Amino acid sequence: MIELHDVTKRVGQVTHIKPTTLTLEPGQFNVLLGATGSGKTSLIKLMAGLDPMASGRIEMDGQDVTRLNTQKRRISLVHQFFVNYPHMSVFENIASPLRVAGMTKSEIEGRVEEAADLLQLRPMLNRRPSELSGGQQQRTALARAIAKDSRAVFLDEPLANLDYKLREELREQLPDLFAGRGAVVVYATSEPEEALMLGGKTALMDDGRVTQFGTTSEIYRNPENLSAARVFSDPPINSAAVTIMRSEAELAGAAKWALTGAAADLPDGLYTVAIRPHRVLPVRSGAAEIELKGRVIVTELSGSDSSAHFQMGAEAWVSLASGVHPYRIGEDHVFYMDPGNCRYFGQDGRLVA
Structure with a gap:
């Protein structure tokens, strides 16, 4: 020891x-x-x-x-x-x-x-x-x-x-x-x-x-x-400031979604939402139905996976998905996330839900 x-x-x-x-x-x-x-x-x-x-x-x-x-x-x-x-x-x-x-x-x-x-x-x-x-x-x-x-x-x-x-x-x-x-x-x-x-x-x-x-x-x-x-995330985890009000999260100018589970009980206020790139998909799939529109700035192909770095307002996020997807650099693309895979952090950086 x-x-x-x-x-x-x-x-x-x-x-x-x-x-x-x-x-x-x-x-x-x-x-x-x-x-x-x-x-x-x-x-x-x-x-x-x-x-x-x-x-x-x-x-x-x-x-x-x-x-x-x-x-x-x-x-x-x-x-x-x-x-x-x-x-x-x-x-x-x-x-x-x-x-x-x-x-x-x-x-x-x-x-x-x-x-x-x-x-x-x-x-x-x-x-x-x-x-x-x-x-x-x-x-x-x-x-x-x-x-x-x-x-x-x-x-x-x-x-x-x-x-x-x-x-x-x-x-x-x-x-x-x-x-x-x-x-x-x-x-x-x-x-x-x-x-x-x-x-x-x-x-x-x-x-x-x-x-x-x-x-x-x-x-x-x-x-x-x-x-x-x-x-503990590679590519880097996606994060952005969100406002929570009456059990609903809003990522300014990008998306809104209803909170569930422990997140639904969070007090109103400012938080940081984080979600790993493999939970942000280029196609709608299952519970991944919250739309995020961003301009594709970089694409990469690694083995059987492809990733897209996209600009969404002030935030640069990454999508990592299986297969090859028809991204075009400089064009807008719609991505989808499952809010059940989101984590929420308080203003002190600590996990709250």
């Missing part, structure tokens, strides 16, 4: 990590999710002992490690870049931390072979990193982390530089690779989809602070605040 108690990090007069208290447990993935610059890597470096803290305390398994160096914390760190020793074979790369730990030759061989089998590296054990593909090099770095039997394993966007197919394969394998090893696994990513696939728990990060922490699927369904909703 890793426990952070009001930890902060400063560089000069700039605060990179604001006071953060967090408990990360073994037996599941702990995901740090946030955009580039949100503080994910900075927080990992604090936990790994690579950067000094400005204040606070870190405990691992009840031991105060705040002032311990990286080696004494018994951790492993895998970066997005392939960090292997170029003059060593794959076997020696995986074995290197075990030799430092003073293990016997038979122990080292057993652990290296076990990790190599898990990551399908046994045929490459005698090769040098320069003879491996990018995916094989990253598998070597992961095998070294597994073989080391660390108290904590930090994976800092480890799949970012791999091609799509390799990312998909390793993403599926990672939870099983670390299952039952007793280590706290912390995985940093900027991709909401990756966090959902890995499961476990997620800490949403924005501007050097954790905005929400909990079970990944629950946070996705029920973000506590607008910042969390924005972090």
Whole structure:
């Protein structure tokens, strides 16, 4: 278990990590999710002992490690870049931390072979990193982390530089690779989809602070605040100011709709409505019947999905839908949303319905 108690990090007069208290447990993935610059890597470096803290305390398994160096914390760190020793074979790369730990030759061989089998590296054990593909090099770095039997394993966007197919394969394998090893696994990513696939728990990060922490699927369904909703959406969540009066919401100059459920009980006033792009469709479908007219400004096709960025008054929204749709840039298009998929936030940014 890793426990952070009001930890902060400063560089000069700039605060990179604001006071953060967090408990990360073994037996599941702990995901740090946030955009580039949100503080994910900075927080990992604090936990790994690579950067000094400005204040606070870190405990691992009840031991105060705040002032311990990286080696004494018994951790492993895998970066997005392939960090292997170029003059060593794959076997020696995986074995290197075990030799430092003073293990016997038979122990080292057993652990290296076990990790190599898990990551399908046994045929490459005698090769040098320069003879491996990018995916094989990253598998070597992961095998070294597994073989080391660390108290904590930090994976800092480890799949970012791999091609799509390799990312998909390793993403599926990672939870099983670390299952039952007793280590706290912390995985940093900027991709909401990756966090959902890995499961476990997620800490949403924005501007050097954790905005929400909990079970990944629950946070996705029920973000506590607008910042969390924005972090956990790709493409970015659509949001706009709305006026609520007598159980009806009005998005100025664009649409009106009746509120249902908990939203129907909201007091009259100003709020922010938010809805994810895949809930805004280019065709009427089921309960998606509230019309939103906007001028198409950008279109994208990705695999079997197509997206349209459209200007609706002062707001720029995104629709993400399956299939190919006949958008024309610069022309108006009618989109449809189901108000049952809307979330409402108060003026302080907190979720109210």
